[in-house]
Amino acid sequence: xxxxxxxxxxxxxxxxxxxxxxxxxxxxxxxxxxxxxxxxxxxxxxxxxxxxxxxxxxxxxxxxxxxxxxxxxxxxxxxxxxxxxxxxxxxxxxxxxxxxxxxxxxxxxxxxxxxxxxxxxxxxxxxxxxxxxxxxxxxxxxxxxxxxxxxxxxxxxxxxxxxxxxxxxxxxxxxxxxxxxxxxxxxxxxxxxxxxxxxxxxxxxxxxxxxxxxxxxxxxxxxxxxxxxxxxxxxxxxxxxxxxxxxxxxxxxxxxxxxxxxxxxxxxxxxxxxxxxxxxxxxxxxxxxxxxxxxxxxxxxxxxxxxxxxxxxxxxxxxxxxxxxxxxxxxxxxxxxxxxxxxxxxxxxxxxxxxxxxxxxxxxxxxxxxxxxxxxxxxxxxxxxxxxxxxxxxxxxxxxxxxxxxxxxxxxxxxxxxxxxxxxxxxxxxxxxxxxxxxxxxxxxxxxxxxxxxxxxxxxxxxxxxxxxxxxxxxxxxxxxxxxxxxxxxxxxxxxxxxxxxxxxxxxxxxxxxxxxxxxxxxxxxxxxxxxxxxxxxxxxxxxxxxxxxxxxxxxxxxxxxxxxxxxxxxxxxxxxxxxxxxxxxxxxx
Numbered sequence: 026x027x028x029x030x031x032x033x034x035x036x037x038x039x040x041x042x043x044x045x046x047x048x049x050x051x052x053x054x055x056x057x058x059x060x061x062x063x064x065x066x067x068x069x070x071x072x073x074x075x076x077x078x079x080x081x082x083x084x085x086x087x088x089x090x091x092x093x094x095x096x097x098x099x100x101x102x103x104x105x106x107x108x109x110x111x112x113x114x115x116x117x118x119x120x121x122x123x124x125x126x127x128x129x130x131x132x133x134x135x136x137x138x139x140x141x142x143x144x145x146x147x148x149x150x151x152x153x154x155x156x157x158x159x160x161x162x163x164x165x166x167x168x169x170x171x172x173x174x175x176x177x178x179x180x181x182x183x184x185x186x187x188x189x190x191x192x193x194x195x196x197x198x199x200x201x202x203x204x205x206x207x208x209x210x211x212x213x214x215x216x217x218x219x220x221x222x223x224x225x226x227x228x229x230x231x232x233x234x235x236x237x238x239x240x241x242x243x244x245x246x247x248x249x250x251x252x253x254x255x256x257x258x259x260x261x262x263x264x265x266x267x268x269x270x271x272x273x274x275x276x277x278x279x280x281x282x283x284x285x286x287x288x289x290x291x292x293x294x295x296x297x298x299x300x301x302x303x304x305x306x307x308x309x310x311x312x313x314x315x316x317x318x319x320x321x322x323x324x325x326x327x328x329x330x331x332x333x334x335x336x337x338x339x340x341x342x343x344x345x346x347x348x349x350x351x352x353x354x355x356x357x358x359x360x361x362x363x364x365x366x367x368x369x370x371x372x373x374x375x376x377x378x379x380x381x382x383x384x385x386x387x388x389x390x391x392x393x394x395x396x397x398x399x400x401x402x403x404x405x406x407x408x409x410x411x412x413x414x415x416x417x418x419x420x421x422x423x424x425x426x427x428x429x430x431x432x433x434x435x436x437x438x439x440x441x442x443x444x445x446x447x448x449x450x451x452x453x454x455x456x457x458x459x460x461x462x463x464x465x466x467x468x469x470x471x472x473x474x475x476x477x478x479x480x481x482x483x484x485x486x487x488x489x490x491x492x493x494x495x496x497x498x499x500x501x502x503x504x505x506x507x508x509x510x511x512x513x514x515x516x517x518x519x520x521x522x523x524x525x526x527x528x529x530x531x532x533x534x535x536x537x538x539x540x541x542x543x544x545x546x547x548x549x550x551x552x553x554x555x556x557x558x559x560x561x562x563x564x565x566x567x568x569x570x571x572x573x574x575x576x577x578x579x580x581x582x583x584x585x586x587x588x589x590x591x592x593x594x595x596x597x598x599x600x601x602x603x604x605x606x607x608x609x610x611x612x613x614x615x
Contacts, residue, residue: 055279055281056279057074057075057282058075058077058281058282059077059079059282059283060078060083060259062081062088063084063110063288064118066287066288067115067118068118071120077122077124078115078121078123078124079123079152079282080107080115080116080124081126081154081155081284082103082154083126083155084284084288087284087288093284094159096155097160099130103128103130103131104142107125108142111123112146116146116148123148123150124152125146125148125151126152126155127143127152127153127154129153129157129173129177130168130173140184140185143190144188144190149190150185150190150192150193150211151190151191151192152193152194152195153175153178153181153182153193153195154195156178156195157169157174158196159197159218159219175201175204176204179207179208180208182194182210183209186210192211193210193214194208194210194212194213194214195214195216196213197215197216197217199246202215202246206250206251206254211255212255212256213254213257214258214259215244215257215258215259216258217236217260217261218260218261219285233262233263233268233271233272237275238275240258240275241276243256256278256279257279257280257282258272258281259282259283263286264286269281320337320344323340323343323347323369323373324336326369326372327340329365329366329369330493330494331487331489331493331494333487335490336487339366339479343373344373346479347370347373348373348374349477350449352451352452352453352454352474352477353367353370353453353454353479354456354466354475354477354478354479355453355455355456355481356456356457356481357457357480357483359457360529360531361481361482361483361528363455363481364455366479367413367453368415370413370453374413376451377411378409378410378412379409379412379413381412381414382414383417384417385417385418385420385421385422387418396426396430406450407449407450407452408450409450410449410450411450412451413450413451414451415454415455416453416454416455418455419455419456420457427467428467428469431467434452434470434474435473454466483525485525486585488596489595491520492520492521494532495517499512502537503540510543510545510548511547511548512536512548512553513548513549513550515549516548516549516552519554519557520532520535520553521585523557534560535553535557535560536548538560539552542555542556582597590608
């Protein structure tokens with residue numbers, strides 16, 4: 026009986042089978058193997074529940090930034106390359122069986138020598154990888170004719186089985202499967218080709234349904250000849266646990282082997298999203314230095330928070346318009362602080378009169394009497410000295426009322442004799458943008474308001490303001506508390522990923538809900554996701570898609586920053602040059 030010592034444990038073949046392959050002992054466990062190339066990923070896979078590991082040169086190439094297919098190139102001694110990192114980083118560091126991926130392409134190294142080397146090193150098993158199964162046509166035939174093709178791999182596995190090693194055979198076709206059964210392979214893995222998914226994705230020629238059907242038929246043929254052989258599958262269109270479960274269920278597989286799906290694909294998405302999440306804090310840092318003292322005072326009084334170009338422009342414009350007597354038109358969607366901005370303009374102007382407000386949709390036809398007065402006993406709003414008159418929903422005013430306002434602005438017909446123009450009432454109109462629930466104003470009125478127009482940009486078009494607004498909201502929620510809470514990096518990334526159709530009130534509601542449900546000092550993405558679902562039960566995506574491609578990632582960043590490359594680079598946390606190169610590679614520069 027073969028014995029191997031590893032991680033302080035002496036394993037017999039029976040113990041290895043009982044530990045890693047309980048199905049052979051009458052169990053019903055789905056086995057998961059990890060094709061790994063670095064110690065950190067190996068340990069993480071074991072913590073996640075991996076039943077065994079395969080040390081493959083492809084895994085090492087992936088963590089070096091190369092695609093898995095690099096494993097097939099003659100760029101070095103594959104066996105020495107694999108053995109070097111496996112012994113140093115994996116073999117004595119994990120508590121599950123480790124199989125060695127052996128290459129038979131080297132005519133100078135016999136299968137017998139390979140088996141002896143692997144057995145002596147203490148590996149629990151042996152796999153034929155890199156394998157000739159990934160070649161076809163004339164090149165594949167040349168390998169077979171030269172005696173360094175798949176037949177040699179099958180001979181190696183047969184020798185390994187005799188030496189007491191567990192043998193793990195990769196195959197694609199029925200012919201290859203049959204040869205592995207003849208060689209007595211302990212485990213046979215139906216390979217569907219290089220994996221889809223991620224930046225280095227390979228185009229697929231068949232679907233999940235086709236893969237499941239093919240596996241079902243092939244596994245049935247294996248079990249008819251060798252009932253004790255364990256049947257696995259790997260690669261192709263299977264890139265998620267859902268894909269794996271579907272194929273396992275339909276094909277009655279004993280398990281699955283993950284390579285790119287366990288390291289490269291999740292690593293690409295995780296590092297991209299996590300780096301971008303941490304980059305969100307750069308926006309907070311910028312917000313503290315972007316505003317001058319003067320603009321900070323304007324921001325405090327008006328309630329405008331953020332550091333985007335839009336916010337800076339609005340604060341500057343407000344600071345210039347406030348001391349003038351010009352009428353103001355604030356145009357923007359609900360939830361952008363339009364009313365607060367109007368009140369802030371009144372305070373900044375230090376006018377002596379009152380702040381008066383009128384909601385045009387609510388008062389209807391009475392608006393004219395309220396604004397201009399009706400009879401000697403009713404005092405007109407616009408006749409109040411030094412007052413600021415705010416008309417919300419101005420697009421709902423009747424056309425003749427709008428025209429009368431335009432005439433009043435032009436002539437000052439209610440201005441008492443001898444009163445200076447700067448002491449008359451000031452008019453501020455608030456309306457929805459055209460096409461978003463707001464009709465256009467009468468041309469005469471719109472023209473008169475044009476010099477004092479302020480356009481409010483929706484939150485979805487300036488995501489760089491979200492971290493600063495979120496921090497401001499959280500400070501209000503935690504007012505009076507001994508310690509103010511913070512939002513995690515992943516939480517900020519989730520907030521940045523939302524479209525916020527309700528603008529600031531929706532963001533405020535989510536943060537307040539998450540804060541109430543969080544006991545600790547840090548509000549994480551889980552609490553925020555739950556709050557987003559509470560706000561909109563119909564929401565399906567509360568985070569970036571897990572399988573977002575780099576092209577999708579770039580397009581999302583470009584869209585959120587109105588296709589301005591400098592802002593997009595800052596938002597994504599990359600240099601302008603890197604962004605340009607990525608856009609060119611993805612065909613986004615045409």
